[in-house]
Amino acid sequence: MVTQHGKPMFTKVCTEGRLILEFTFDDLMRIKTWHFTIRQYRELVPRSILAMHAQDPQVLDQLSKNITRMGLTNFTLNYLRLCVILEPMQELMSRHKTYNLSPRDCLKTCLFQKWQRMVAPPAEPTRQPTTKRRKRKNSTSSTSNSSAGNNANSTGSKKKTPAANLSLSSQVPIASIARSPVSGCALRT
Structure with a gap:
């Protein structure tokens, strides 16, 4: 980007940077x-101006100071600061333009809608509750040791289905959705 400035003196400013734009769909x-990233900048003052003021050290000192901040003028920086302040108000301004409401009513409705979104988050898809079944205890004597009880259970019990062999940990879903209190958005853990 090349800009030319007439005040306080004629100066040409060459700014090199990268501009990244993301559009809505x-x-x-x-x-x-x-996002605009400035890599480097140069302020170029013509030699004719330097030659005219070569004997005056105060003017040379003023010429050596930067006219811009990182290649951007103070006017541009103030405009960008104003945009940062006004950006959150964009929803209010569009609501005022669309519904012709007073600024106070626009603020009330926007705040109420944001409050509703915070209090009542979007409904998650309902899951069918899993039915828990109790297993029957086999009628083995309580005095027998555990290995003998296990052997008696495995030999004396009926043939089990593959679903009965699944543990509780395999029935719990791997990914769960949690609500983050800091950001207020859903996270997958």
């Missing part, structure tokens, strides 16, 4: 986010 192709 609608027909209007509005900019969703943007």
Whole structure:
């Protein structure tokens, strides 16, 4: 980006950077986010101006100071600060334009809707409750040792189905959805 400035003196500023734009997925192709990274910048003062003020050290000192901040003027930086302040108010302004409400009513409705979203999060898909079944105890004597009891259970019991061999840990889902109290969004753990 090359800009030319006339005040306080004629200066040419060359700014090198990278601009990354992310658009919304609608027909209007509005900019969703943007990120501009400045890699380097140069402020170029013509030699004719330097030659005119070569004997005056105060003017040379002023010429050596930067006119811009990292290649951006103070006017541009103030505009970007204003955009950062106004960006959260975008929803209020669009509601005011759409519904022709007063600013106070727009603020009330926006706050109420955000409160509703926080209090009543979107419903999760309902899961069918698993039915827990109790296993019958075999009628073995309580005085027999555990190995003998296990042998008696394995030989004297009926043939078990494959579903009965599954442990409780295999019936619990691997991924669960949790609500993060910090960000308020759903996380998969």
